[in-house]
Amino acid sequence: MYDLFIDRLQLAILTHCTVSDGGIHDRISKRLGVPREVLRWDQEARERYVEYANRGTQTVHHARGMIVGCAWAGKTTLLKRLLGCTEKEIEEVKSTEGLEVHEEIFELCDEEKSLKARRKYKDQNNVESNSEKLDSKTLTFFDFGGQAAYYACHQIYLTGRAFYVVVVDSSKRLDQKVDEKVCDQDGSVFSGWTYGDYFVFWLKSIHTYCGSDNENDQKPVVLIVATHWEEGLRQFKDKNELMDSLRDQLPKPSNLSQYIRYDRFHCIQLSVPLHNLERSFYEIACDQQWKESIPKEWFFFQIEINQKKHYKRILKVSEITTDLPESTADSQKGLNEISKGKLDMLRYYHDAGKVLYFDENGLNEGLIIDIQWFIDAFKHIIKDRLHFTGIPGNEEDWDEYYKSGYLRNTLLIKIWKSKDDKLCEMLKKENEKYKIKMGSFRFDARYLKYHQESLLNFMQRLGLLVVGEESHYVPCMNRKEMEPAVPDLIRRSESKSSVLVYQFTFLPFFFFFRLVVACMQEENWKVLKTHGTPSLYKDAALFLVEGYTVVLSVTKESIQLQIVHPKKGCILELDNYKTQEIQERVENILYDFAGKFHRKLLFTRGFRCRVDDKNLIAMDINGHFLSEEDIQKDDGEMICPLHTVIDQHSINTKELKRYWKI
Template identity: 35%
Template sequence: MTLEDTLVRESGIDIVRHAIVSEYRIQVLVSDILNIPREILRWDKDARCRYVECAKKGTQTIHRARAMIVGCAGAGKTTLLKRLQKRSLHELQQVQSTIGLEVHEEVFEIAEDKADLRSFTDNSNKEGKALLSVMDFGGQCAYYACHQVYLSRRAFYLLVIDMSKSFNERIDRKFCDQEETMFADWTYGEYILFWMKSVHMYCDETAPVILVGTHLDKSTGQTTDTFYNSILEHLRFDKNLKKHLDRKRCFLVGLHSINDPSFNDLSDLMFCIASIAKEDRWKETIPADWALGESTLRYLRGQNRRIISKAEFQKECFGTIIEKYEQVPDILKLFHEIGVILNFREGVLSETVIIDIQWFVDAFKNIITDLNNVMDNVKNEEDWQNFYQNGYILDSLLEEIWSSKSFNVGSFKPKILQYMQRLGLLVVGDNQHYIPCMNKCTFDAAHEDSFKRWKNKTSVLVLRFQFLPYFIFCRLVVACITRTDGEWGFLNDQGLRLFKNVACFAYKGHGVALAVNHSSIQVQVFKPGNSFLEKKVTLEVRSTIERLLKELTGTFHKEIMYIAGYQCSMYEVFTEYNGCFVEETAIQRKGQMVCPRHALLHHHVLCESDILGYWKQDCGIQNAVEAASRQDNFIVAYEEGLRKFNFKTFEHLTKVGRDALQIYFDKEFPLRDLVSMSSRQENFRKVFRLNDGQCAKLFPADKSNPSSEKFDVTMMYTMLRNRYPRLQAPTKGWGRTPDTSDIRLTDDVERIRIYRNEIGHATEATSKLEKKELEEKARDLMEAILRLSNGVLKQEMMNALEGRT
């Protein structure tokens, strides 16, 4: 039964008209039964009805599969594609690393009688044929920002992995320049997780992933089973990612010599690719007029057209049959959503269609090229280096780059920039443009200290994702600038503005700080002077951020949404403490409660109004005078305690210092990291230079999970010190006494070690230190404790000052 026959039956029409957007499985079922593009079922009722009416007049079935080749730089992705195309050895030897993204439209035909790949060259005769397009993704992290244009559920994936590299090995900079980016010092294993999570996020649970292990000739002892098992072990903490894999979709390839029969023997892999591409999931039936639209787009691309107006398209498609022009917006909407064109139904963008996406992506990738592909013919190297560091590109440099690559932009430049801004790739300016993914400026210790001086701040709102691709933060920054009706401006106070991981804005007399870390986007609102924060403003900030995130993640897999929560202690927005995240639902309507994360360790008490007061409409704010009084009471008690201070209380205080060090240690070594080390004990023993006793604590003989509560100061200090290069070294370096003006957290780690040693090796002389000198040491130690624990241990400090433990 054809789709046309089905649609004219009341049941079929009714299903299409009333498909519910939120019920994903119903959409899939209806789409599979009727071979209707799944995107149609997410449209509103009127649009679905228009589709039905068009389909009644005639339909055409198309079979177009799409494969994405992804993986780390240098893994052999392009070489694999050339081998699938059965290119010569000479051509393979000439392969260079892919820059950005290469689109190979409909390069393979799937045979009707068997699952086999055939190179397709007859562009004039495509009707009734099953065709496969292939996208070759560049593995350099600089280009990940433009991958969003193509990653979608309308594809299956070949994840290419270099088997000669250990999962723990850091990627070679000659393949991927990661320095000063959010990907700095990533390992090959982290990139595997990145790609698997990217597939899961942009697609759905049914998106197949084919594992291809390359460089078999450089590996020893690898078999398909051992390689597949190692991937499963690497993904053991996320069962959802394993749903994309199948042992039958795992292959090993190597390049030995031309005399080796395995040189061109990719028959099993080709059979697997063809089998997936042949599935009915890629077969869809659309109205005949819409199929004519696809043919028209193909013809225009063949004429080297890049951008056209909507008026040009409807005239090329339907000529003088004006009554058919009303179908054009729906046709463009469908082809935009399935990734064939770019056309947004907003303002001036609605009148323009980018029909050559490869050309558009080339325009962007030529701007954001990394150091390995830097353009030698850029005349003003200083301007380029400034752009490469801070993300601000002068308009004159942009034109120079495009012209130096013989990239014919011409009068299309304003439209290209508008589209790039709409996609969240950049912010268009007058004389310069801002590209967040190129910003390598670090929010360093000086900026942190500047931020800490703001006294009036909200708690830290944490939006925690199951998987958070860094470039969502880049797109959010662009959206805050471009989609807030000009109300969000730049904050220039104290040099706080835009960094690779923090962005500061001004909004209605308040400052708004956004920060990104491994799993969360964090928000904090602050205000200068002694004036109080306005709850109306903080609620508007939250509403705006959540609205923008909903728009940016609207096409994501339904499970990839965030959980709202808070840092249970008053940490700053730019810090990530995984052990201090408490979900919003766990705090609401609880008044005062023992912290669910720290109850046993620190008897930490949460006040609902302090944490939720500025972020929830139905939660009252703690009286500002009372809150200030509580702070003043602590300061009074702090100073009173110092006046009574003696060597014995200093000894008590060093024990609190040990607990502060543990809080910081737990942030840098979360339990999941400690557990993962157990499988490679000998390796980590050497990395962290642990002795037998310390190894026994880190790797318990009974196979139970290690606990930092059992680690002493020496062990935690040793592991933190050897966390290089992830941790920034103390100001004067490891093993040296910091000055009181040195306030990096690693400076405080040194302080805890030094003062613990002073107590541990105390002599009669040191126990009789002058009160002034002892008080200075105590003040220095307590400030270190406050910073490392971010205020969690205030009560423990007061107990120590009063001589109680």
């Protein structure tokens, strides 16, 4: 019925009220080739899209695959083998730092039903590019670094517009702890994790970013690839045993088992060709979901981006030369139709992961057109210990950064200058080889030093760091343990709230970092200092807000909030209005972040049934979480519903709810 309705209305369905039902979006996208992002736009923007599309469209077929997994599992080696690299090239493979984007490196060969590595050519500027055919079907791969420090930048690319390849090292037992030197876990939230923990982490991440609990919605395609399947290396008798072992790692109850499928599970050996796996990639990439029809003007902008990438990394909006015809809908309303048209186009390419653009003050004058360059700039400053080599700097500055996450601006300049110097040497050698004049490489667009302010502003907007005058705070690098003075402060206080708990079905580890970054930018929120140093820790952050101490902390499955009046020797009542104002601000940030995921990140508000005296901050809530619904009707003393027999105790619901808006 829906299909007939879509076929009858064609593009006009985008202006019909039916589009408000998200359950029909996948059907519309597949039948009409309309990008899914456009279907989530407001009415006026969709009207403009229809008007542009009616003037002419260009069909593009472009699939994207994300290769994820633990460090040294064989992700990069897998990609090199698909490209047909020699044994020597494969032996020289190094651990991926951050994220490597391999843009349209394969063409889908329909005759052989296989992948064909696309040839590279050098243009007049000696820049390598892929050969382009407008009607070709292409495949891009993203190779995600497995080290813990790099997970912060994954949020930029984990998307529903891709299929996923989860790589598992079959030579490792799932209950075996990962070598902390391999993943640089020491002191991080991943400390002590096993190979099984990482597998579950990736499935949860994929489901959170891209999955859906709605039966009518498109589910992410997930392939699992077990490497090192050679006899004598693998820890499992056969494929079925490994699949069962992976299922045993999943939390119960769980809907993650839907991603462990026999037909999408491949066990590979170095000596055996990858024909079956390659065929699977081909079949997935041929699916109609990757086929889109976009307005021709938008397609011309993609060509403009590809051309300008050779000599620019950040493009001013005023420099966009793609001509957009005016929109009747806009002109009738007296709006600046060209400006609106550009915003629609930039919004699409931002959502598609082709550019970074935000229509906000301070950022809306330019866009980053080379995402790999931006990712590289960030990964250079979040290198783990394995990759921090050859960069000059004061040892004390390095120690402070690696422990607290505070990166001195002088050290940042040295890090980026070191990368620029290496690029300069490489360009100098290429210029000598191709007999190009020396001056051509001195102001290359890839140099980071010319773009420091813009790069930092974009990174702050994405919640990756907080820009400061002398130092910048990079939360994913913070491994600082909390001083005993902090919980002692809470313990001694006679005026404090209960701990409000936000329990998540799955909590991406960087989510708390983004919350801290947002709070640090709030007006009247100042980072509290303990013994003269900022009270920012790997799992907690303390702020001073109009005389109140606000304590934010994180566990594997929850974010926790408590408000304390720190004045000594005096019993002061907390101001309910002020505590609820702080609660509302924190929750607005949480809801804003949670709503940006493909499937809204779900969390439940509640309390821990009683305080853990040993761990006042970041308390374990396993077996102790009471949702607000559990105590909504009661307003006084009651037996804890979680402990009616063993460890029986009472709770005072009035005190739990006293300072919060419940």
